[in-house]
Amino acid sequence: xxxAPLTAFGTILAVSVAMAGCAKTQALxxxxxxxxxxxxxxxxxxxxxxxxxxTIKASTxxxxxxxxxxxxxxxxxxRQLGQEVREVLSAELVEKIRALGFTPVRVGASQAPAAGDVxxxxxxxxxxxxxxxxxxxxxxxxxxxxxxxxxxxxxxGNRTLLSFEVHADSGNTPGAVATAGVGAAAExxxxxxxxxxxxxxxxxxxxxxxxxxxxxxxxxxxxQFAGYAARQGWVVSSGH
Numbered sequence: 001x002x003x004a005p006l007t008a009f010g011t012i013l014a015v016s017v018a019m020a021g022c023a024k025t026q027a028l029x030x031x032x033x034x035x036x037x038x039x040x041x042x043x044x045x046x047x048x049x050x051x052x053x054x055t056i057k058a059s060t061x062x063x064x065x066x067x068x069x070x071x072x073x074x075x076x077x078x079r080q081l082g083q084e085v086r087e088v089l090s091a092e093l094v095e096k097i098r099a100l101g102f103t104p105v106r107v108g109a110s111q112a113p114a115a116g117d118v119x120x121x122x123x124x125x126x127x128x129x130x131x132x133x134x135x136x137x138x139x140x141x142x143x144x145x146x147x148x149x150x151x152x153x154x155x156x157g158n159r160t161l162l163s164f165e166v167h168a169d170s171g172n173t174p175g176a177v178a179t180a181g182v183g184a185a186a187e188x189x190x191x192x193x194x195x196x197x198x199x200x201x202x203x204x205x206x207x208x209x210x211x212x213x214x215x216x217x218x219x220x221x222x223x224q225f226a227g228y229a230a231r232q233g234w235v236v237s238s239g240h
Contacts, residue, residue: 024169025217025219025220026220027221028165028166028167032162037232038155039116040232040233041116041117041118042116045104045111045118045119046090046093046120047111048108049090050109051086051124055126056079057078058077059129059208080207082127085208085214086214088218089149093218093221097222101235102229113155113156113158114156120153126148127147128145128146128147130145144171145209145213147210148168149166151224153228164224
């Protein structure tokens with residue numbers, strides 16, 4: 001099967017950028033299989049993305065370093081971060097694919113798409129929590145958190161229908177030093193450290209900046225899926 005760069009109508013969706021403040025989330029290097037026409041799938045399988053432990057960097061905040069002095073928790077922090085990011089992405093994708101009018105089914109790593117189904121699969125190649133204090137105080141990309149993934153939409157037989165990469169980060173918003181002076185910067189650093197502590201003990205909200213990036217990543221993935229679905233005639237494109 002020949003994989004060709006997405007052109008013409010697809011170019012519109014080839015690089016999609018969402019700005020939240022100065023945060024950036026974009027889909028890149030979109031490739032679509034040529035001359036493949038399949039019927040609307042009965043189910044869209046959402047496979048939990050994989051992540052090697054070496055690709056996960058937990059927070060480098062002062063609180064995290066203090067915890068490392070008390071006991072070596074780096075491996076456990078990385079495990080928890082990877083688990084949260086994976087959970088957020090899968091859960092968000094389920095909701096977004098359902099909103100497009102499809103029937104999503106979340107599946108494990110060993111699952112393959114059966115006849116009549118397609119699957120969204122992928123892997124994280126980078127999960128970097130960054131440093132919340134540096135983001136709050138310095139800004140301009142200092143302490144930036146980021147998540148990168150490689151994504152494929154698969155047909156039965158694990159045939160690749162569409163592949164692309166997604167990058168999400170916390171952006172380059174100015175920190176408190178630039179916007180409010182040194183005194184406010186010190187307060188911002190303290191607040192950022194306290195917020196990290198509360199987030200780790202809280203429930204319901206995302207516990208990490210990387211999880212926020214994973215939620216934004218789900219937007220870009222669902223947009224790419226929606227564009228492919230429109231080109232296949234599974235849904236009616238709002239622009240046509």
